[in-house]
Amino acid sequence: MLITSYNPTELGDTLIAILRPDTADQKIETHQNVTRISDTATGETLGYNFFEVSKTLGKLTVNGQVHLTADQVDQLNNLLKATDFEPDLELDTADKFVVGYVESAEAHPKSDHLLVTKTEVGEGETLQIVSGSPNMQADILVVVAKIGAMMPDGLIIWPGELRGVESDGMIVSGRELKLPNAPQHPGALILPADYQKVGEPFDFDRAQTLFTA
Known part of the structure; x- marks a missing residue:
């Protein structure tokens, strides 16, 4: 699962990526301009905040849900790897x-x-x-x-x-x-x-x- 949204008015140049539902106990790690939120018990990634995301993806004109391309997912995974996170984003194109x-x-x-x-x-x-x-x-x-x-x-x-x-x-x-x-x-x-x-x-x-x- 990969759900992404962008709301520059409220959050600035930040892309929110959600992989799983929230859990009660969470671990938050920030490396440079990426924050990872994970389940403390399982270690699974719940989501990411990508700050200054336009430096990676270019200017985003969407206000709301973002439907990423395969190339954009690859760019974000490269950013995760460069900031010492596991590149665990997977393209999700299924109709919802x-x-x-x-x-x-x-x-x-x-x-x-x-x-x-x-x-x-x-x-x-x-x-x-x-x-x-x-x-x-x-x-x-x-x-x-x-x-x-x-x-x-x-x-x-x-x-x-x-x-x-x-x-x-x-x-x-x-x-x-x-x-x-x-x-x-x-x-x-x-x-x-x-x-x-x-x-x-x-x-x-x-x-x-x-x-x-």
């Missing part, structure tokens, strides 16, 4: 927002408002996703934020549990995707039946006209 099909939606055993869905996301993959959307039901086409997705508000989707039931992803709303004129209340974005094929990357450009003013 995809069209899904809700095969089933069953009552959560410990909640009167949550549903446990089986949602197909293409290539034979079906995810168990717990949803609190009031319009959730079986036999609908939806948008799924898969593990490793960064939502427009900066929230990162990790594996989790809701009241003791595993949930691997999130079925999202138009409001959460910040689509123009989306209803500002809870409820999954239900796509027209023939909108896109299951498993395809969700087309954000096309979705700009999903809701009319």
Whole structure:
């Protein structure tokens, strides 16, 4: 997993790289203009802060999530090696927002408002996703934020549990995707039946006209 973001207004010329979810006990090491955050117990890298990153990658014009190229990942790994860190970044180009099909939606055993869905996301993959959307039901086409997705508000989707039931992803709303004129209340974005094929990357450009003013 590799999730990167850049917010020069708030953080200056700093690229944030996230590889794993936060843990309670962390170790922080800084070598020159790179800070590594790791899990104290396992030693695994949780993430990096790359300061003055434009010296390595050139000027970045993105404000938010950055989708790195293979060359850029190589440049950052070279920087890690030059600053005596293990070059452990791996390119991640997998689509994180995809069209899904809700095969089933069953009552959560410990909640009167949550549903446990089986949602197909293409290539034979079906995810168990717990949803609190009031319009959730079986036999609908939806948008799924898969593990490793960064939502427009900066929230990162990790594996989790809701009241003791595993949930691997999130079925999202138009409001959460910040689509123009989306209803500002809870409820999954239900796509027209023939909108896109299951498993395809969700087309954000096309979705700009999903809701009319």
